[in-house]
Amino acid sequence: MAGQTSTTDRDAAVIAAADRLQAAARSGVPCSPVRDLLGADGIDLAYEVQQLLTAKRIAAGAAVVGRKIGLTSPAVQRQIGVDRPDFGVLFDDMDVSALPEVPSRRLLQPKAEAEVAFFLGADLDTDALDLETVHGAVEYAVAAIEIVDSRIAGWDIRITDTVADNASSGLYVLGSEQVRLRDFEPREVTMQMFVDDEPASRGDGAACLGDPLNALLWLARTARDFGAPLRAGQVVLSGALGPMVPTPPGATVRAEISALGSVTARFSTEEVR
Numbered sequence: 591m592a593g594q595t596s597t598t599d600r601d602a603a604v605i606a607a608a609d610r611l612q613a614a615a616r617s618g619v620p621c622s623p624v625r626d627l628l629g630a631d632g633i634d635l636a637y638e639v640q641q642l643l644t645a646k647r648i649a650a651g652a653a654v655v656g657r658k659i660g661l662t663s664p665a666v667q668r669q670i671g672v673d674r675p676d677f678g679v680l681f682d683d684m685d686v687s688a689l690p691e692v693p694s695r696r697l698l699q700p701k702a703e704a705e706v707a708f709f710l711g712a713d714l715d716t717d718a719l720d721l722e723t724v725h726g727a728v729e730y731a732v733a734a735i736e737i738v739d740s741r742i743a744g745w746d747i748r749i750t751d752t753v754a755d756n757a758s759s760g761l762y763v764l765g766s767e768q769v770r771l772r773d774f775e776p777r778e779v780t781m782q783m784f785v786d787d788e789p790a791s792r793g794d795g796a797a798c799l800g801d802p803l804n805a806l807l808w809l810a811r812t813a814r815d816f817g818a819p820l821r822a823g824q825v826v827l828s829g830a831l832g833p834m835v836p837t838p839p840g841a842t843v844r845a846e847i848s849a850l851g852s853v854t855a856r857f858s859t860e861e862v863r
Contacts, residue, residue, distance in 0.1 A: 600635060603627045607639045607754050611741050612646070620698055620743035625750040636753035637816070643756065644679050655825060656680040657813060658736060660757040661749075662798045662805045662829025672749045675799065677809050678757025680825065687764045691858040692737060694839040697760055700739050702837045702855065703830035704783045704791065704845035706776055706802045707734035707764055710826065714810040715819035724807045725771055727822075733765035733850040735783075735843055736827050738834060762827060765853035774849035777801035781831040783845045790843075793832025802828035 607624040614621040628635040648654065660676045661667050667674075686692050694700070711729030739760030742751050752758045776795045783791040799805045805828050813820050820826065837843055840859040846852045 600638075603632075604635055604638045604642060607635075608642045608646075611639070611755055612643060614698070614741035618698060620741055623742050623746055623748070623751045624754050625748055628750045628754065630748055630750055632750050633753060636750045639754035640678065640756055647681060652681040652683060654679055655682050655685070656827070657809055657820065657824070658757055658759055658762075658827040659805045659809050659829040660738075660752065662802075663793065663832065664797065672752070674749065675805065675808060675829065676749065676753045676757050677812060678759040680759070680762070680827070684759065684761050685764065686761045686855075691856050692761060692763065692837075693860070694858045695860040697737065697739050698741060699745060700737050700760055700837045700857075701834040702783070702785075702843045702845075703736045703738060703834045704781045704793070704832060704847060704853075705734045705736050705830060706779065706795070706798070706828040706847070706850065707732045707762075708802075708806055708826045708828065709768075710820060710822050710824050712822050713819060715814055715821075719807065719810050719814065721803055721807055724803055724810055727810075727820075728771050728803075728806070730768040730770050731774075731776065731850060732768055733845060733847040733853040734827055735763045735845050735853050735855045736830070737761040737763070737837065737855065763853055763855040764825075765847075765851055767851035769850055776803050776828070778848075779831070779850065780848045781845060783832065783835065783843065785835055785837070785841055785843050787842075787844075790835045791832040793830070795831060797831050798829045802831075805829045 712727040737760040
């Protein structure tokens with residue numbers, strides 16, 4: 591009976607956390623952290639929340655197009671107060687590269703990160719996943735700006751909160767220059783990010799778990815173990831190459847990543863919700 595009660599309590603906590611985050615996303619009003627429901631270290635429960643919210647979005651018509659890796663940069667880990675990476679799901683409507691402006695009205699508390707985006711040409715679903723396998727699965731890479739966002743008020747998050755909140759995902763913008771791995775080393779790239787032409791962040795590939803390909807390998811293994819392996823045709827955002835910066839309405843963010851060129855995100859002047 592105790593085991594049944596424990597399972598019931600876990601299910602109730604997952605549903606309550608999902609409802610809280612979903613209400614914040616719909617209303618545009620950030621909510622209180624969900625770690626009070628899941629526990630400060632309840633990572634397994636947090637991923638259950640993420641999976642529940644993912645299933646709801648798919649049922650509503652959204653399509654999964656890839657994943658994002660979060661909390662790979664020591665600088666961002668210090669900003670958030672965590673010490674391990676996480677991952678979230680990328681949906682088709684999160685790619686705003688083709689829009690003239692990033693729609694600020696879709697965001698609550700946006701910040702920008704410069705990243706490497708990997709496009710996969712092969713599945714990563716085997717038992718033996720190593721750097722060589724991951725390297726061979728990448729078709730090409732582009733520069734990217736991830737617009738992270740939190741449904742948690744004031745970004746008052748710990749690892750449980752951000753995992754449940756789809757790794758604090760928002761939107762993303764991709765650069766146009768496609769570069770194959772034979773032509774550059776992801777760990778050797780350098781990055782500068784500007785907000786309204788003023789320097790705002792800088793970093794390099796080594797800031798992303800020592801090498802963005804290390805981050806991709808971590809994700810490939812983790813996603814496989816979760817029963818949802820990475821597939822050919824998907825895009826993976828590597829994780830930040832340096833500190834994230836706030837992006838208010840009307841701001842223009844430009845990231846320059848050596849070997850990959852530049853990518854720009856212009857935010858609409860509409861107020862965030």
